[in-house]
Amino acid sequence: MNSTHTWDPDRYLVYADERGRPFLELIARIDAAEPSVVVDLGCGPGNLTVLLADRWSRARVTGIDTSPAMIERARDDHGARIGFELGDVRTWAPTEPVDVLVSNATLQWVPGHLELLPSLVAKVRHGGWFAFQVPGNLSERTHTIRAELAAQEPYAALTAGVDAPAAFDYATYWRALTDLGCEVDAWSTTYLHELRGEDPVFGWISGTGARPVLEALDAEPELRASYEAELKRRLREAYPEEDGRVLMPFRGEFVVARVGEEESGRWLHRSGARA
Structure with missing residues (x-):
């Protein structure tokens, strides 16, 4: 993940199974037999990175x-099998080209990430794979309610300019990557999550899309409490409980690209590496 705010692994992992479904669907479409170098860019707490190590047990997974x-958290839970490093998507520079580069639910936090795709593709070796998933639900009420309320006073003074996710549809990514000489498989999938418990939709977004706003409001605890209470009320209204559960749709945009020889060959020039 890339952001100026901080992340809470425990809160993020509350819905680990639901958040993991797009990752499983994404990597299932990567047709890499015996990759040597596999990277999870934006790995979070590492609970999904371990699936890469399970699938490609001979690879060096980072x-x-x-x-x-x-x-x-990732090192504590999975460090015995996988290497985990601090790094930024925008400046990450591997010492050698990567065979499989995966980025799940991360690029939406990187402003201008469409323009970043050429440099990411250039880090993958010829015939290697670049796969990512971003949310396609940014017009959903989970996002619009959060943004509309944050833009109102008295909250706006603290929340103006905070990080907010932004992404494109799968066709846009398909065009960008085919222009780079990749063979691209791109699609969209909508999941209907059954959430349970008290204010479960708030619980979902408080670990992801709403976290920057909530963290900004921590400077004024009374405002944070007021915002949170109103956000929960609006979310309950938008997503009513049905038979003890709340149904929340989530759409993901998926891209799996196989890198062509011309583009990946530029890695040597851009990185300064020698063959």
Whole structure:
């Protein structure tokens, strides 16, 4: 993940199974037999990175994330099998080209990430794979309610300019990567999550999309409490409980690209490495 705010591994992992479904669907479409170098860019707490190590047991698997808290949790839970490092998607520079580069639910936090795709592709060797997933639900009420409320006073003074996710549809990514000489498989999938418990939709977004706003409001605890109470009320109204559960749709945009020889060959020039 990339951001100026911080992340809470425990809160993020509350819905680990639901958050993991897109990752499983994504890597299932990567047709890499025996990769040597596999990187999870934006690995979070590492609970999904371990699936890469399970699938490609002979590969050197590394997880990269900007969050010290996430990397600490990943090392504690999975460090015996996987290397985890602090790093930023925008400046990450591997010492050798990568066979499989995966980024799940991360690029939406990187401003201008569409323009970053050429440099990421250039880090993958010829015939290697670059796969990522970003949310396609940014017009959903989970996001619009959060943003609309944060833009109102008295909250706006503290929340203006905080990080907010932004992403494109799968067709946009398909065009960008085919222009780079990749063979691209791109699609969209909508999941209907059954959430349970008290204010479960708030619990979901408080670990991801709403976290920057909530963290900004921590400077004024009374405002934070007021915002949180109103956000929960609006979310309950938008996502009513049905038979003890709340149904929340989530759409993901998926891209799996196989890198062509011309683009990946530029790695040597851009990195300064020697063949």
